[in-house]
Amino acid sequence: GLYCRKGFPAYNVMAIVDAHQRFMAFSVRSENCNDQSVWNRSLMRTYVKGRLPSEMYFIADAGYVLRSCMLTPFAHDQRENAVINKFNMSYSRTRIPVEMAFGALRPFPNLKD
Secondary structure: OOEOOOOOEOEEEEEEEOOOOOEEEEEEEEOOOOHHHHHHOOHHHHHHOOOOOOOOOEEOOOOOOOEOOEEOOOOHHHOOOHHHHHHHHHHHHHOHHHHHHHHHHOOOHHHOO
């Protein structure tokens, strides 16, 4: 298997978290898979294709590609624009429940890095 620089098994985890910090789905792949590869190989991608209402989106980080079902922040080189900066700030606030959900897992020793 693959191991991180600290000598532990390494994985890339994609999780879908709702606004109430509940894990709704996850997919685990080896470390050498980037975020977009994990999404492309996930059952969730297959499941939502054609089922997700057009007014609903997944909020993803910059490791993902902008898609019709997935919003991502603007790239760093575009942040000079005030409108883009405002969008990225608002966007960042929508991701807080995701960060808090992962933070809630930190006390569990087997889940720490």
